[in-house]
Amino acid sequence: MKNMLVTGGCGFIGSNFIHYILSESGYKGRIINVDKLTYAGNPENLAGIDKKFPGRYCFVKADICDRQAMEMVFEKHQIDSVCHFAAESHVDRSIVEPDAFIKTNITGTFNLLELARSHKDKILLFHHISTDEVYGSISDGSCFTEDTPYHPNSPYSASKAASDHLVRAYGTTYGLPVTISNCSNNYGPYQFPEKLIPLIILNAFEEKALPVYGDGLNIRDWLYVTDHCKAIWLIMQNGKRGETYNIGGDCEMRNIDVVKMICDLIEKIMPRPNHPHLQELITFVKDRPGHDLRYAIDFSKLQTELGWVPAESFETGIKKTIKWYIDNKNWVDRVKSGKYMSWIKQQYDL
Ligand code: NAD
Numbered sequence: 001m002k003n004m005l006v007t008g009g010c011g012f013i014g015s016n017f018i019h020y021i022l023s024e025s026g027y028k029g030r031i032i033n034v035d036k037l038t039y040a041g042n043p044e045n046l047a048g049i050d051k052k053f054p055g056r057y058c059f060v061k062a063d064i065c066d067r068q069a070m071e072m073v074f075e076k077h078q079i080d081s082v083c084h085f086a087a088e089s090h091v092d093r094s095i096v097e098p099d100a101f102i103k104t105n106i107t108g109t110f111n112l113l114e115l116a117r118s119h120k121d122k123i124l125l126f127h128h129i130s131t132d133e134v135y136g137s138i139s140d141g142s143c144f145t146e147d148t149p150y151h152p153n154s155p156y157s158a159s160k161a162a163s164d165h166l167v168r169a170y171g172t173t174y175g176l177p178v179t180i181s182n183c184s185n186n187y188g189p190y191q192f193p194e195k196l197i198p199l200i201i202l203n204a205f206e207e208k209a210l211p212v213y214g215d216g217l218n219i220r221d222w223l224y225v226t227d228h229c230k231a232i233w234l235i236m237q238n239g240k241r242g243e244t245y246n247i248g249g250d251c252e253m254r255n256i257d258v259v260k261m262i263c264d265l266i267e268k269i270m271p272r273p274n275h276p277h278l279q280e281l282i283t284f285v286k287d288r289p290g291h292d293l294r295y296a297i298d299f300s301k302l303q304t305e306l307g308w309v310p311a312e313s314f315e316t317g318i319k320k321t322i323k324w325y326i327d328n329k330n331w332v333d334r335v336k337s338g339k340y341m342s343w344i345k346q347q348y349d350l
């Protein structure tokens with residue numbers, strides 16, 4: 001893999017992946033990052049990377065749905081591998097405005113697959129990044145395996161499920177070398193503050209309401225983003241072509257416990273004498289429609305076949321994350337001056 005197309009590289013996980021792949025992974029080739037720069041895409045996440053790795057990083061602003069623009073990228077950069085992150089990724093937005101999810105997540109993925117098919121002689125791998133949400137909600141005591149039937153419950157997860165099926169079909173029908181990974185909830189640096197963890201951290205810094213949906217008893221499995229990036233790279237190198245791998249953090253937590261833990265850690269890291277306890281800011285708000293109760297991942301296939309386990313516990317990962325948001329106030333201020341705040345305030349009457 002000499003010329004890797006990374007889609008959505010200016011988003012949260014994509015930018016962490018590009019930092020990891022160029023700095024730590026041992027990969028010697030070039031990264032061609034194609035991103036449309038939606039509200040969630042922030043080139044500042046990769047500031048200075050082209051100078052740090054001369055000749056090894058290139059950014060192209062384009063929409064993966066634009067066949068002509070993407071054809072030019074494949075031709076000009078002699079793409080030989082694809083790591084496909086680009087997506088609309090926020091469940092709440094998919095409930096309010098599903099159109100973009102259908103376009104980018106389904107049509108955009110289809111477009112890339114068609115381009116990969118037409119350049120099949122050169123393509124060594126098409127790796128598709130997906131989510132555990134395609135499996136739907138799971139009751140206590142069981143976990144999602146790679147054989148769990150798909151049961152998506154939101155427009156977001158349904159669009160990701162459709163894209164997974166397309167990727168698998170292109171592997172089976174056209175012999176395209178594909179791999180798919182389905183990962184649990186990520187957190188860490190550069191995450192856009194519409195998602196639970198950065199939203200709670202940043203609201204807590206400003207002593208604003210900390211919105212918890214419903215009764216706060218929904219369970220998610222949390223994974224530090226660098227662990228996800230390492231798993232992706234392992235699968236890209238050594239995963240069996242045509243296979244799916246689940247990735248998880250072995251870290252199931254109820255939302256309310258995540259929020260309380262963040263409050264307590266912020267109070268330890270930045271003591272605030274004579275202020276009310278941050279937990280007092282927790283505000284139960286109306287629930288997300290169709291809110292999945294529990295996600296839990298069995299990643300034993302990835303562990304057994306490729307030797308991957310997460311390096312970070314939730315405690316070590318969340319401390320690093322809180323510190324990152326403290327140390328990167330300029331990034332936070334610039335992101336917050338964008339459009340997302342008004343959207344969130346409107347949704348939850350904050
Ligand atoms: P994100 O919303 O932070 O970033 C998405 C990126 O894709 C942005 O840079 C955006 O500009 C870009 N993009 C969107 N539409 C595009 C288009 N039409 N053409 C080109 N670029 C476009 O998302 P994320 O949290 O980094 O998620 C990345 C991928 O990982 C997604 O496929 C998501 O489904 C998957 N995933 C996310 C999580 C998680 O917890 N965040 C967990 C499992 C899987």
Ligand code: DAU
Binds near residue numbers: 194195
């Ligand atoms: O499981 C993987 C998925 O994790 C990814 O595929 C998605 O792209 C990613 O957004 C994430 O989806 P969730 O819906 O689980 O993440 P979110 O951070 O939006 O919410 C996490 C949990 O917290 C969920 O149960 C809803 C709840 N929540 C969320 C927000 C934003 C709250 O209680 N309050 C909030 O303000």
